[in-house]
Amino acid sequence: MGGSIINETLKTNSRYSSDSRSGFSSINHQQSLNQQKVDQVDKEMKQIEEEMYQHQQTAKKQEEIKEEVIKKYQEGNNLLQNIIQQLEEQIKSKLEKQRKVNTVMTHRDVGQVHPSVQERNSHLQKLQIKINGQKQHITSLKQKIESVVQSGVKTEMDNKLSDLLREIKQLKSQKKTLSDVNVIQLNAYSQLTGDTDYAGQIKKINQQIQQFKDQCKVLQDQRQQEDNNFRSQFERLSMAEEQRFKLREQIIQVKNTFRQSIDINSGGLQSQRGTSSDIQLPKLLRVNSQTRRINKAADQELRGAAALQNGILSIQKKYRFQKKKIEQDLENIAREMECMEIEIAKKNDENIDLQEQIKDQTKKQQQFQQQQDNQQIQ
Structure with missing residues (x-):
């Protein structure tokens, strides 16, 4: 009977040991799977970060191009307005001179008497039409820019992620810069503390x-x-x-x-x-x-x-x-x-x-x- 108890005990221990070995192997397998998942997540995060960076650069370039186009159109608009203002001043001066010379006449009479004034009026009308067209084009460009900006708005987490990435990059750059400066300063300090040309120059x-x-x-x-x-x-x-x-x-x-x-x-x-x-x-x-x-x-x-x-x-x-x-x-x-x-x-x-x-x-x-x-x- 004692022999049977011992045999049962040995069987039980062997079963427990086999169960524990299988448990450890399953845990190791699960850990390897988790590690693979973590690596995959890191890889996906890197891809997302690269895509975000490229998207930000593209949006930035588009914004700069659109701002430059708007600026050019605004400059052209201002130039046309200045030309119109100068022409109006010239017409006013001509009309004032004609009023002093002749009797009181209407604008139509002045235009009939002076063809140059009528020609300038027609030129002014053409310029005004062109300015209105430029204004409409500027308005359409602004609407397109607003639509692009609204479509390109990211969430708060994306902004935080970009800020953190930029901060990490800056810290790495600062660390590298400080390391280089430290090396240069240590070399300079060793030259100053040692026997350098400075003492020879003083001598x-x-x-x-x-x-x-x-x-x-x-x-x-x-x-x-x-x-x-x-x-x-x-x-x-x-x-x-x-x-x-x-x-x-x-x-x-x-x-x-x-x-x-x-x-x-x-x-x-x-x-x-x-x-x-x-x-x-x-x-x-x-x-x-x-x-x-x-x-x-x-x-x-x-x-x-x-x-x-x-x-x-x-x-x-x-x-x-x-x-x-x-x-x-x-x-x-x-x-x-x-x-x-x-x-x-x-x-x-x-x-x-x-x-x-x-x-x-x-x-x-x-x-x-x-x-x-x-x-x-x-």
Whole structure:
């Protein structure tokens, strides 16, 4: 009996296990069917979305074409109205002139007297008929547009779906843009934080500034040397002027002495003739020869002083020219140094601003990435 119970128990367990296996297989089959249905629904949704997008694009193009046609017709209508208004004004002016010249006449009389007015009236009537036709055509176009718009109205769910699709597309585009910006900014940040050309440029600019300073020092030394040369030349000129003044005094003194000796000798010659004149004549000759030597020496000194003065004037002119040139060079160097300092300060400010922008963009990118991670987790 115990053996039979065990056999029944084994049969029952085997039956339950077979039932459970069949149940699991049916569940798996149902899940696969459900998955196929979901895939089919997704496929149909994609087709619907594509059809909706194409329909929206077609409707948009039709709307733009119709608006353009209406605009063209309205412009033509306005143009015709302007032409009619101008013709009416011309007719009124003609009628007013004719009224002033002739007696009072009716419109029919004026038309009979002036064929041009009658011709313009007929032209106006034709234009008015054309305008009415254009208005009717515009009205028919508006009715067609309204019918197309009413037939193309979608439900609220379709509008929501299109809005969601557009929002998803925008978010994907923003994500791609931010990723590209993040890559660019990381590269720029790595270049700025590393050993880049910026430090080399600053070093090169500092070297140029040092070269300009050295050049400025050399020019200042040249200017000092020119000042010393000018001072020595001026001292030589002063000494030459003083020497010339002394020579002039000596010449004047010699001339006065020579005149006095001539006067005395001439008086002695008139009172004492004969042997006394023979005695005074050699003295006069000696005085004259000495005077000539002194005059010759004085002339040479004066010519030397004049040549020295001319040389000093040329040196002064050259010195002024070189001084002006050196001053201009110094001013140019000072301006270039100032421009370089301004450029360095500007580059530093730009570097600081760029680093701040990189920090802000990095922070925004991290926040955006965190939001994306949170959405994926949810």
